[in-house]
Amino acid sequence: MRILAAAALCLLAALPREAGAQQVQSIAAVVNDEVVSAYDLEQRIRLLLTTARIADTPDARRRMQGRALRRLIDEKLQVQEARRFDIAVAEADLQRGIDLVERQNNMQPGDLKRFLATRGVGFDVFVNRLRAEIAWSTLVARRLRPAVRVGEDEIDEVVERMAANQDQTAFLISEIFLPVDSAADTARVERSALRIVAAIEAGARFAEMARQHSAGVTAFEGGDVGWVRRGQVAPQIAEALAGLEPGALTPPIRTDAGYFIVALRDRRSPDEAARTMVTLKQIVLPLAAGASAAEIEGQRRRAETIAASITRCGDVEEVAAQLDSPQSGDLGTLDVADLPAEFRPIVRETPIGRGGDPIVRENGIHVVVVCDRRTEGLEPPDRAAIARALSNTRLALMARRYLRDLRRDAIVEIRR
Numbered sequence: 001m002r003i004l005a006a007a008a009l010c011l012l013a014a015l016p017r018e019a020g021a022q023q024v025q026s027i028a029a030v031v032n033d034e035v036v037s038a039y040d041l042e043q044r045i046r047l048l049l050t051t052a053r054i055a056d057t058p059d060a061r062r063r064m065q066g067r068a069l070r071r072l073i074d075e076k077l078q079v080q081e082a083r084r085f086d087i088a089v090a091e092a093d094l095q096r097g098i099d100l101v102e103r104q105n106n107m108q109p110g111d112l113k114r115f116l117a118t119r120g121v122g123f124d125v126f127v128n129r130l131r132a133e134i135a136w137s138t139l140v141a142r143r144l145r146p147a148v149r150v151g152e153d154e155i156d157e158v159v160e161r162m163a164a165n166q167d168q169t170a171f172l173i174s175e176i177f178l179p180v181d182s183a184a185d186t187a188r189v190e191r192s193a194l195r196i197v198a199a200i201e202a203g204a205r206f207a208e209m210a211r212q213h214s215a216g217v218t219a220f221e222g223g224d225v226g227w228v229r230r231g232q233v234a235p236q237i238a239e240a241l242a243g244l245e246p247g248a249l250t251p252p253i254r255t256d257a258g259y260f261i262v263a264l265r266d267r268r269s270p271d272e273a274a275r276t277m278v279t280l281k282q283i284v285l286p287l288a289a290g291a292s293a294a295e296i297e298g299q300r301r302r303a304e305t306i307a308a309s310i311t312r313c314g315d316v317e318e319v320a321a322q323l324d325s326p327q328s329g330d331l332g333t334l335d336v337a338d339l340p341a342e343f344r345p346i347v348r349e350t351p352i353g354r355g356g357d358p359i360v361r362e363n364g365i366h367v368v369v370v371c372d373r374r375t376e377g378l379e380p381p382d383r384a385a386i387a388r389a390l391s392n393t394r395l396a397l398m399a400r401r402y403l404r405d406l407r408r409d410a411i412v413e414i415r416r
Contacts, residue, residue, distance in 0.1 A: 028069060030413040031076040036069070043125040044068040050119040051208045052199035067192060069414070075132035077406040082135035085143065089134045097130045104207055104222055106363040108286060108326055115289060137220070140399045148398070150390045158232075158390070159381045165229040171241050172266040172337060173233075174206055174223040177216035179258035179400055193252035193259040200249060206263050215258075215400060217392040223263070227337070237262055246341065257397075266337060276336040278347050279372035281316040283355070284327040284364040296365075300358050303365045307355030313371040327364065333372070343368060 026038035045061055045068045054060050102112050113123045176196060178189050196213055200206055207222025218225055230238040237260055240250045244264045252259040283306060285299045306319060320328035336344050342359050343366075350356035350370050359366040 027415045029073060029415060031073050032080060032411055034076055034080065036072045036076060040072060040125075041065070041069055043122055044072055044129075046119060046121045047116070047125055047129070048212065050116070050121055051204065051212055052196075053202055053204045054199055063195070073410075073412060074403060074407070075129065077403065077410055078136040078139070079132050081406055082139045085139060087135055087138050087142070089131045089138070093134050094127060094130060097134060098127075101130075101211070105205065106284075106327070106361060111289075111363075118289070133220070136399075140395065140402070144398045144402065145391075145395055148391050148394050150387045150394070154390055155383050155386050158386045159383070161231045162229070162381050165231045168229050168231075169242075170227045170229050170268050171264055172227050172268075173225045173241070174210065174263045174265060175216055175218060175225050176206075176210045176214040176223055176261040177219075177258060178213065178252075178261075179215050181400070181404055189259055190252060190254075193261060197249060197251060197261055200261075200263075206249075215396070217396040234260070236260075241267075266341065268337060275375070276348065277333055277374050278336055278370055279333045280331040280347065281313055281369045281371060282328060282331055283316060283319055283323070283367040283369075284325050285323065285367075286325065286327070286364045287362070289363075296360060299365050300360060303358035303367050307358060307367045310353075310355035310367070310369055312353045313369055316369055331368075347373075 027035050028038045028041040029036040045064050046056065048064050048068055049056050049060060054064075098112060099109070101107075102109060105112070107115070112126070116123055116126060176193075178193050178196075180186050180189050192213070196209055200209055207224075210216075210219055210223030214223055216223070230242075233241070234253075234255045236253050236255055237250075240253055240262065241264060244250065246264055246266050248264055250260075250262045250264075252261055283303075285303050285306075287296060287299060291299075310316070310319070316328065316330075336347055339347065342361075346356040346359065347368055347370055350368070352370055352373060354369065356368045356370070359368065
């Protein structure tokens with residue numbers, strides 16, 4: 001990246017919370033003749049602070065400033081490159097992305113926009129970030145994926161490794177990956193990783209932090225990796241997982257590629273390899289953001305009454321229609337091990353066709369109804385899934401190199 005005018009970038013420390021006309025016109029950076037305004041930067045910092053659940057203070061803004069500007073510059077480069085290849089993001093694709101984020105955060109349609117507004121973040125800020133993400137992934141898929149090849153011998157190697165590790169503990173994990181492209185970046189990336197860990201430990205949602213910061217192939221799914229065993233992950237990660245309890249987070253783990261932050265969601269011993277599959281429906285009583293203890297207790301009691309009234313799975317749709325609850329309905333057939341920890345004992349013990357004890361979560365109270373439950377043995381390795389995983393890992397590496405080349409060739413001017 002060719003920098004024409006470097007600056008200390010302290011322009012936001014004294015900015016008021018409401019952006020005036022002068023702030024809107026101020027320029028934070030110019031990327032190949034396209035402007036990143038000080039307003040863009042201020043809004044992105046607010047978005048990062050909001051998703052990380054960090055108090056909006058002058059010191060926090062200063063610490064978040066460099067990261068926010070780097071992301072905005074990268075997004076400019078990604079969108080410019082997508083435009084060069086005539087890639088445009090359809091409104092339908094944007095809406096699907098918004099819907100996915102709302103579902104991942106247990107929100108009803110429209111809640112995300114309202115939530116950001118309460119934090120002083122314009123919805124267009126989130127949409128622009130999403131647009132860049134979709135444009136880049138489309139470009140990468142179109143230009144790079146055809147060049148990715150996975151051989152049968154590579155799949156065989158993974159299958160053999162999985163077979164050799166079947167008698168070992170399995171871990172259900174999520175990840176955040178921060179690449180280190182050069183030795184000069186090591187200290188900066190490590191500091192970023194430490195800040196992300198601190199934010200998650202302070203209450204930030206891991207999935208949203210993964211979407212915001214991870215360069216891994218699982219970023220769009222909130223960092224969800226699934227079940228792994230030793231031999232399927234880097235030795236440093238396997239060692240860290242061995243001493244971790246479910247619900248805990250690793251410190252930043254240095255590998256040859258960069259830093260990983262890993263959340264252990266669950267673990268199971270080899271004798272627990274048989275899977276319990278459940279077919280579920282749910283009723284969700286929404287909770288407003290910042291609901292009081294009395295409001296939560298009132299909804300919980302209401303949920304108890306609803307749960308007691310359910311005698312068959314068919315009751316769920318009728319109750320959901322009466323409640324006008326769009327989050328309620330059929331969840332499909334799932335492995336109990338893949339469910340959130342607070343759901344597992346309830347779906348294991350609740351009689352078929354009955355409503356389970358209410359589960360209080362951040363944005364709603366869930367009543368889960370078990371329609372079917374069965375035990376299955378360990379399935380043989382899915383070669384197609386292995387091929388997809390290898391392909392996606394290779395594609396992510398190629399995408400990082402592509403972006404690195406764009407940075408190298410770009411003309412970027414950072415203003416005071």
